[in-house]
Amino acid sequence: MSSKENIRSILQREADAILNIPITDEFDKAVALIVDKVHLKKGKLVTSGMGKAGQIAMNIATTFCSTGIPAVFLHPSEAQHGDLGVLQENDIMLVISNSGKTREILELLTLATRLRPDIQFIVITGNKDSELAQKANVCLFTGGPEEVCPLKLTPTTSTTMMTVIGDILVVSTMEATGFDCKQYALRHHGGYLGQLSRQQSLDKE
Numbered sequence: 001m002s003s004k005e006n007i008r009s010i011l012q013r014e015a016d017a018i019l020n021i022p023i024t025d026e027f028d029k030a031v032a033l034i035v036d037k038v039h040l041k042k043g044k045l046v047t048s049g050m051g052k053a054g055q056i057a058m059n060i061a062t063t064f065c066s067t068g069i070p071a072v073f074l075h076p077s078e079a080q081h082g083d084l085g086v087l088q089e090n091d092i093m094l095v096i097s098n099s100g101k102t103r104e105i106l107e108l109l110t111l112a113t114r115l116r117p118d119i120q121f122i123v124i125t126g127n128k129d130s131e132l133a134q135k136a137n138v139c140l141f142t143g144g145p146e147e148v149c150p151l152k153l154t155p156t157t158s159t160t161m162m163t164v165i166g167d168i169l170v171v172s173t174m175e176a177t178g179f180d181c182k183q184y185a186l187r188h189h190g191g192y193l194g195q196l197s198r199q200q201s202l203d204k205e
Contacts, residue, residue, distance in 0.1 A: 017145035043090025060166035100130020
């Protein structure tokens with residue numbers, strides 16, 4: 001297989017995995033929960049994940065912040081050393097683990113519930129039968145695709161699925177809350193996106 005053929009194969013496998021993400025009512029439930037707890041009741045979204053999943057969780061948090069939903073990333077290990085105190089009334093958690101077996105994440109759910117017994121969890125996982133999935137109030141299943149990594153080990157396709165599901169949540173929440181370019185501009189002072197959003201706001205006046 002040539003280099004170009006290999007690249008095309010990787011792209012096709014990742015694209016197929018995205019198109020095979022199960023579309024269920026769990027997405028609507030997740031968005032409704034975010035809107036209720038954060039947009040209406042003024043809590044915040046707390047995301048978490050370990051390793052590569054943690055990096056995706058951090059990105060999801062920053063994207064939500066820029067689109068009207070206050071969000072922070074909580075490192076599951078640091079949570080055990082005081083950072084768990086970031087949890088407040090009406091907060092919800094979005095936790096990510098491809099295996100659904102990540103020890104630090106399972107411990108985080110236990111500790112979070114101990115501190116905030118009413119807290120609810122949105123879970124993104126590639127294992128819908130895992131312990132983590134069973135603990136979720138809302139479980140978003142990636143479909144559990146095989147990694148494109150030749151060893152079938154390195155988080156590649158799985159992290160793509162996590163990112164795409166995060167995008168679905170962000171865009172769906174923006175639509176549910178009526179988030180517009182004027183509100184976007186208030187959160188983006190600098191850079192090209194700030195300039196573009198301000199111009200779009202002026203054009204609509």
